[in-house]
Amino acid sequence: MISVVIPTFNAERALVPTLSALVPAVVDGIVQEAIISDGGSTDDTYVIADAAGTHLVQAPRGRGIQLEAGAAVAKGDWLLFLHADTVLEPGWATEAANFIERIETGRRPLAAAYFRFALDDEGFMPRLIELMVGLRCGLFSLPYGDQGLLISRTHYRRLGGFQPLPLMEDVDLVRRLKRRELYGLKTRAVTSARRYHDDGYLMRSSRNIGLMFLYLLRVPPRVLARLYD
DSSP: OEEEEEEESSOHHHHHHHHHTTHHHHHTTSEEEEEEEESOOOSSHHHHHHHTTOEEEEOOSOHHHHHHHHHHHOOSSEEEEOOTTEEEOTTHHHHHHHHHHHHHTTSSOSOEEEEEEEESOOSHHHHHHHHHHHHHHHHHOOOOGGGOEEEEHHHHHHHTOOOSOSSOHHHHHHTTSOGGGEEEEEEEEEEOOHHHHHHOHHHHHHHHHHHHHHHHTTOOHHHHHHHHO
16 A cells, blocks of 8 residues: 655664554554665665565655655555654554545545644653644645655646755655645654754754755755755
8 A cells, every 4th residue: 555765874873763653553454565775874774674574766865756766666555755764653554544545435526635733752852843743734725754655556646746955855755735735633753853952953953944045045955955964
C-alpha cells in the first residue's frame, strides 16, 4: 500500500527509531517497503538501512533530488515522505490507512495528508514552536517536510514531483497543492530538537522564519541552503 521514502545523509544516530516506528505497519501490511535515498553518507547509515531490510538508493546529495530518486523506484500506490530524524507515534498507520480508504472509496476528494508536528524536548519553547506550527498549518495550509507527507503516487506525479532544490523542496511541492487537497492527521510526527539545541531556540526559529520570507521573495534556494547550514 505505502512506500516510505526517507532521504538520508550521515543519519546513523536518528535512523533506528525512525525505522522502528514503521515496523508495526509493515507487519499489518500497510507499509509495503521503506526506501532509503542516501546522499553519500560516510557513517553507518548504509549498515543500518541494510540490516533493516530497506531498499537503498544512492543519489546526489540534496533533499529534493534524493526524495525524487526514492519516489522513482517506489512500488506502492501511496508514498509517505519522511525525514530521517522524525519518528511517527503509535497509531499513525491506522489513521493513515483510514485516510487512504476514504479517498479510494470516494468518500472524500483526492488529498494529501501530513502529521501533527512535535519536538522531542521538554519545556516552554518546544511547546511554543509546536503551537506556532499548528497555527501556520491551520491558517496557511503550509506543513513542512518534518511533518511527513502522505500522497498517492498518481497525485504526486500529476504535481510534477519534488524539484531538485537544496532547500524548500517541501514548501515548493505543498504550494502546488490546493488548500482542499491538504489534510492534517492527528497523530504526531516527533522530530529531533538537535538543531534547536545547537543554535538556540530563538535563533533557529528566527532563521526559519527569515528563510521562508526570503523564499517567498524568490531568493534562489541555493542561497537559502547556504544560509540554512
